[in-house]
Amino acid sequence: FLLPAIVFGLTAGLSPGPLMTLVISETLQHGRNAGFKVALAPIFTDVPILLIAMFVLTQISNLNYILGAISILGAFFIAYLGYESITAKGIEVNIKKGQSNSLKKAIITNFLNPHPYIFFFSIGGPIIVKALATSFLSLPIFFLSFMVCLVGSKLVIAFFVNKSRSFLSSKTYVYTIKLLGIVLLIFAFNFL
Numbered sequence: 001f002l003l004p005a006i007v008f009g010l011t012a013g014l015s016p017g018p019l020m021t022l023v024i025s026e027t028l029q030h031g032r033n034a035g036f037k038v039a040l041a042p043i044f045t046d047v048p049i050l051l052i053a054m055f056v057l058t059q060i061s062n063l064n065y066i067l068g069a070i071s072i073l074g075a076f077f078i079a080y081l082g083y084e085s086i087t088a089k090g091i092e093v094n095i096k097k098g099q100s101n102s103l104k105k106a107i108i109t110n111f112l113n114p115h116p117y118i119f120f121f122s123i124g125g126p127i128i129v130k131a132l133a134t135s136f137l138s139l140p141i142f143f144l145s146f147m148v149c150l151v152g153s154k155l156v157i158a159f160f161v162n163k164s165r166s167f168l169s170s171k172t173y174v175y176t177i178k179l180l181g182i183v184l185l186i187f188a189f190n191f192l
Helices: 002-014 018-030 032-039 041-059 064-086 102-112 114-132 138-163 171-191
Strands: none
Touching: 002 114, 002 138, 002 171, 018 032, 018 102, 018 138, 032 041, 032 102, 032 138, 041 102, 041 114, 041 138, 064 114, 064 171, 114 138
């Protein structure tokens, strides 16, 4: 359960999306610390989403056909994320100066972003429910590993964006995203 947590965390942390765009724009507008605040948002948003997903999934855990359908949807979502990562070209951001409420903006952005909900209801939740059948420690190990990779990768992005605006269109970033996309496709097949 550790390897999927690391791969999903890194992919979520490095892939283009609303929170990544906010990390970049806040870093460019207000400095590295503003970008760091945005990177911390999943700590505040993902815990409640995970708890809701776990509650719902444990209530339907005896309904194998529903869990099977959720797993199939999860596999397709992983494949979609893998495809998005493989076809990524890098990120370009146009910046407008404004007031910084970095953490507040990030929390609102992440709560309104459908990706965490889809992930925890169709992928993360079923993995954790399955893992809990083997050991109670599976939940904290999966979630902490996922969060360290997710938040850590966004912190690294904020650091590099602060140092160099060209990092997000660099070959290193683009190839990392593409490699993670291939790994996601493998996970999608395995999840299916």
